[in-house]
Amino acid sequence: MIYLGVVAFDSNRRMRNLVEVLCIKENAETYAQTVEDMVDMEKAIDVKEMRIMFGDKTVSEQIVHLLGIEDTCMTAGDHKHMFGPDGVWAKPFGAVAYAAIEMHLKTMFESRSKYSYKRAFKSAKANRVLATRPDLQDKLDKIKAQSNRHAGHVR
Numbered sequence: 001m002i003y004l005g006v007v008a009f010d011s012n013r014r015m016r017n018l019v020e021v022l023c024i025k026e027n028a029e030t031y032a033q034t035v036e037d038m039v040d041m042e043k044a045i046d047v048k049e050m051r052i053m054f055g056d057k058t059v060s061e062q063i064v065h066l067l068g069i070e071d072t073c074m075t076a077g078d079h080k081h082m083f084g085p086d087g088v089w090a091k092p093f094g095a096v097a098y099a100a101i102e103m104h105l106k107t108m109f110e111s112r113s114k115y116s117y118k119r120a121f122k123s124a125k126a127n128r129v130l131a132t133r134p135d136l137q138d139k140l141d142k143i144k145a146q147s148n149r150h151a152g153h154v155r
Helices: 028-041 057-067 090-110 114-126 134-145
Strands: 002-009 015-023 052-054 074-076
Touching (some): 028 057, 057 074, 090 114
């Protein structure tokens, strides 16, 4: 069973739970359908006005695509989904390389300025584990290329 909760800020800038769903399987289609169902129930909700979506980076990217808002809605991962041995960023690097650069990835994710983001990126790239692995350096470059989606200083 998977729990899905959609939240939004009200006019007083307080976070409110809009809907709760229990799902058998987690997938982008279920999330997108839930948002579309919310619109059917409450006409004041405008999907095109959604500006940020938090959650599993991989699933979030698919959801905004299914809803047709990938150009206007930023997806932002969270610590639970991005980091740790099962995190979105851990899988492409493998256990050894990920352990070597995890602190740099966290600094990039939490960065409050472009400078701190770039410094952490350069440190990760210069790490001895990645230095001899062009394939892993390419994966790090892909993360940097999507910095507008996850860098702390952007959110």
